[in-house]
Amino acid sequence: MSTSPTWKRFAAVAVASIASLSLAACGAGGGAASDAESDSGAGEGGLIKVGYSQLGAESGWRTANTESVKASLTEENGIELTFVDAQQKQENQIKALRDFVAQDVDVIAFSPVIETGWDEVLQEIKDAGIPVVLVDRSVKTSVEDAYVTHIGSDMASEGKAAGEWVKANFPDAKIFELQGTMGSGPQIDREAAFDEVVGTDKILGKASGNFTRAEGKTAMEAALQAYPDMDLVFSHNDDMGLGAIEAIEAAGKVPGVDIKIVTIDAVRDGLQALVDKKFNYVVECNPVFGEQLAELVKKVAAGEKVPEKTVVEDKTFDQSITQADVDARLY
Ligand code: AHR
Numbered sequence: 001m002s003t004s005p006t007w008k009r010f011a012a013v014a015v016a017s018i019a020s021l022s023l024a025a026c027g028a029g030g031g032a033a034s035d036a037e038s039d040s041g042a043g044e045g046g047l048i049k050v051g052y053s054q055l056g057a058e059s060g061w062r063t064a065n066t067e068s069v070k071a072s073l074t075e076e077n078g079i080e081l082t083f084v085d086a087q088q089k090q091e092n093q094i095k096a097l098r099d100f101v102a103q104d105v106d107v108i109a110f111s112p113v114i115e116t117g118w119d120e121v122l123q124e125i126k127d128a129g130i131p132v133v134l135v136d137r138s139v140k141t142s143v144e145d146a147y148v149t150h151i152g153s154d155m156a157s158e159g160k161a162a163g164e165w166v167k168a169n170f171p172d173a174k175i176f177e178l179q180g181t182m183g184s185g186p187q188i189d190r191e192a193a194f195d196e197v198v199g200t201d202k203i204l205g206k207a208s209g210n211f212t213r214a215e216g217k218t219a220m221e222a223a224l225q226a227y228p229d230m231d232l233v234f235s236h237n238d239d240m241g242l243g244a245i246e247a248i249e250a251a252g253k254v255p256g257v258d259i260k261i262v263t264i265d266a267v268r269d270g271l272q273a274l275v276d277k278k279f280n281y282v283v284e285c286n287p288v289f290g291e292q293l294a295e296l297v298k299k300v301a302a303g304e305k306v307p308e309k310t311v312v313e314d315k316t317f318d319q320s321i322t323q324a325d326v327d328a329r330l331y
Contacts, residue, residue: 047080048301051100053110055137056088058181058211059239060267064331065111065136065287072290078298088113088181088210094121101128106301109293111136114183122146131300135293138185148300151293151310153285158264159190161283161316162234163197166262169281173198173232173260176223177206178216178244180236186285190236190264204230209240216240220247232260238270238282245278256280266317268329274317275326284314288331 086092132147180187209216235241241263266284273279
């Protein structure tokens with residue numbers, strides 16, 4: 001997939017400018033701009049104007065990802081960033097995206113909270129001729145060439161790696177699965193890949209903890225009642241796994257021993273739980289790709305060709321890691 005031809009961008013920008021003038025005249029389109037946290041100056045001096053819709057701040061992973069994005073999409077790096085946090089609500093993201101169109105940014109980047117429901121706004125962005133860089137999570141859309149490029153981890157590979165470890169080490173495990181936000185790319189892909197490797201007959205039940213520690217704990221409390229035989233939890237992220245530890249301990253059981261825990265992310269708290277032998281295996285989802293994103297954004301703005309997908313490299317960790325490894329972890 002390549003970037004929009006320059007002529008198309010010029011024509012579309014003209015249309016978008018007229019549209020944003022009429023929106024301004026009607027008093028519309030200004031809400032998110034005032035809500036937005038602008039990390040830059042006036043957008044002068046040849047800076048690339050980037051509108052970034054982050055989906056929320058639900059997890060340690062997301063916090064690290066936001067820090068990486070903000071540290072890399074900087075004026076020093078030639079970018080004027082307008083960053084908006086959607087608080088895990090798709091409607092907030094759609095509003096932010098529309099505001100970016102009204103502001104006539106040069107590039108829109110966003111991490112979609114769920115996969116579907118973006119057709120209308122993606123068509124509007126396309127009509128305005130603004131290139132889209134998809135970050136972290138995937139979308140399913142009927143809009144052709146809705147985005148120029150996608151950077152993020154291979155969520156299916158992560159689920160597969162977790163499943164392969166469980167199959168090799170606990171082939172008879174009775175599994176409970178703590179799912180991420182329902183309908184999100186990582187929930188769908190991790191779950192499908194994990195379930196295929198371990199076999200659906202091994203899974204006693206599933207519930208969503210929405211990728212947060214608090215909801216992970218609540219879901220686990222209910223699961224401990226519903227599935228007293230469970231002896232392994234596959235959690236779609238560290239935060240929900242950490243919530244599960246609290247629920248397991250409150251129920252008088254030993255996490256990592258009575259109930260094994262396999263998670264995805266490898267943030268520092270997650271790796272600490274691994275060193276403490278409360279987690280048994282952690283598959284990394286690396287959030288620190290701000291520099292790669294900034295390079296992509298610059299190429300996209302310049303109309304250069306970019307790869308359709310940039311897969312961020314992930315590792316895996318078992319209980320052989322040391323406290324020094326955890327202490328050296330940047331996030
Ligand atoms: O999309 C990446 C996932 O989103 C991370 O695994 C999770 O922690 C975050 O909330």
